[in-house]
Amino acid sequence: MGLLKTIVLGRPNGLRRSLAGKLGLSSPGAPAAGSSAVSTAAATAAHEPAERALGLRNEAPKDVTPPDGYEVVLHKDSLDPGKIIEIIIGGTAIAVANVGGSYYAISNTCAHAGGPLGEGSLEGTTVTCPYHGWQYDLRDGVCKTHPNAKVSTFPVQVVGNAVCVQI
Ligand code: FES
Structure with missing residues (x-):
């Protein structure tokens, strides 16, 4: 239970x-x-x-026009370096991470059993699923634990103070 x-x-x-x-x-x-x-x-x-x-500390900027195909997902100062967070945008659950000021976005859903990667732990560009510990590289979505498994990655651009993700 x-x-x-x-x-x-x-x-x-x-x-x-x-x-x-x-x-x-x-x-x-x-x-x-x-x-x-x-x-x-x-x-x-x-x-x-x-x-x-x-x-989140700051609202996502509303005065930013994201690049074509991108959505503003959060204010860049809302996510400290070394942190990852779960965000639903356009009906899609993604996990957005800040790695030393560089932002990454991957699917929030672990390929093993659907664990919420946005609630996982982050070390460098590796996120660890909170359920059973599978690890993924944020840069390409490849699972380090089971290399045949992978999660989707999404392009990220920072425009002004806005973190924008192409969903
Ligand atoms: S659900 Fe992610 S490791 Fe099992």
């Missing part, structure tokens, strides 16, 4: 559990059917509430 609860609700100190609590969908730690999907969808129904729900 513990693993299933973690898969559905996220880790006790994870983003999904925190979002559910902040959105009043459930008290943190309390089971609520589909809370991760609801909280994520609610948080991203409009872009501004997602930023508040995520507790």
Whole structure:
């Protein structure tokens, strides 16, 4: 039951559990059917509430015109170096990472069993899935644990203070 609860609700100190609590969908730690999907969808129904729900320091700049095909996903100062975060943009879950001031975006969904890579740990350009520890290189999405596995990567450009991702 513990693993299933973690898969559905996220880790006790994870983003999904925190979002559910902040959105009043459930008290943190309390089971609520589909809370991760609801909280994520609610948080991203409009872009501004997602930023508040995520507790990001700065709103994504609204005065930036992203390159063709790109979406502004967050303010570049909202994500400290060495951090990775889960963001839903255009209905797609991505994980955005800051590696020494360079930003990377990959699919949020682990190729093993769908773990949320945006809740994983980051060391250099390697993200470790929080569920079973598979590791991925942010630069090409290749799984270091099982090299035949891979996740999608997305081009990133920083325009002014905006981190923009091509979805
Ligand atoms: S879900 Fe198992 S390692 Fe990611």
